[in-house]
Amino acid sequence: MSSLETTQVYLERHHGGDGRLAAQRTLESHQRNHDASFQTFWNTHVNLAPDTTAHLIDLGCGPGLFLQDLHQRYPDAQLTGIECAPYMLELVDNLPASVQIQVADLNLDLPELFALETVDVALANRLIHELHQPVSLFRNLYRWLKPGGVVILVDMVRQPLKSALLHELKGVSLTDPQVTDEWLQAQFLHYLEHNRYHPEDLCDLLEMCGFELLACESIRSGRAAQIAIRKPV
Ligand SMILES: C[S@@+](CC[C@H](N)C(=O)[O-])C[C@H]1O[C@@H](n2cnc3c(N)ncnc32)[C@H](O)[C@@H]1O
Incomplete structure (x- = not known):
């Protein structure tokens, strides 16, 4: 089995064994997972004008609803999602032609997925706990981001x-x-x-990979955290 297939098998089991149901639930929980607290955090750390042409990437984009939100908000931005679960990709619907989704396994070293220093903003909403380890992704992000580029991470943490x-x-x-x-x-x-990481573990790993920490907030009564980091200028 290839690494991608191994990850797909792991994810379907992690998602409860019924991928289609998991994808449906991801659609249903979209509003809750991108709620007012998330929007405020995003607005505080992502400073983009509505007519930006910046390149934004959504890592583990699921069925792509946040990409649609981003397109509404920044119609001229370059938007790319990364996803590898076939049942999530099957529910992608109505994506504007300018929005791309690439199939890739974010557990891997992927230096060529995006050209060096071409990404302005990256989001990983509830992806990190699903990776075998997050360091390969953090190293990829450091290469893909422009200096000053921002990453927003939201994930479940140890409780x-x-x-x-x-x-x-x-x-x-x-x-x-x-x-x-x-x-x-x-x-x-x-x-x-x-419950794999304390928020401090994620912040430590990110700093060890060269990022500057902008903010780390506890949310959902301590069951999750939202973190903003920047690649130094
Ligand atoms: C909990 S879901 C969250 C989906 C979306 N970000 C949201 O907030 O609604 C995590 C997503 O990351 C994807 N994912 C997990 N591991 C991945 C990997 N190694 N490579 C690519 N995508 C992955 C899953 O298939 C799933 O769609």
Whole structure:
């Protein structure tokens, strides 16, 4: 199996085993995952005029709804999404002709995906925890970004196990018979795969890859963080 196929198999299992359903849920959660807190964070760190021709990339773009939002907001910008899950790509609909989606595995060293220092802004919304490791992506970003270019990262971060379980239990007691072995096994795997890094770990790795930290904010009662970084000028 190629590296891309291995990643696709991993992702479908990580997404719950039913890719089409996961893609549908990604569409349904679009507003929540790009809510007012996200918009404020974006506006604070991404300074682009509506008529910008800048190059923006959405890493792990799913079915492409944020690319559509970006096109509405910056109609003359160059917009590129990167995605590798076939079921996400199947739900891409109505993308303007000027918006491209490239199929690539962001776990890999990809120096040629974009020319050196040609990207102005990159977004990775809930991608990082799905990568085998994030350093290859951070190194790619450093090469692709123009000096002064900005990256916005949003992702789930480490939280205490109790807080994660209480969130999933939704008021049901851990001793309730409806809490089955199967449910528990799925929750503990979910916890491992969605609670991989403290916000400080991500900031440390980004700084070790040469970026300047602009901001790191805790969101969703500490279950997630939004981070802004810049490639030094
Ligand atoms: C949780 S979804 C978020 C989708 C979208 N960014 C959003 O906020 O709605 C993460 C996306 O990243 C994609 N992804 C994960 N690992 C990837 C990889 N190695 N290469 C490319 N895309 C990847 C997944 O297929 C999925 O569409």
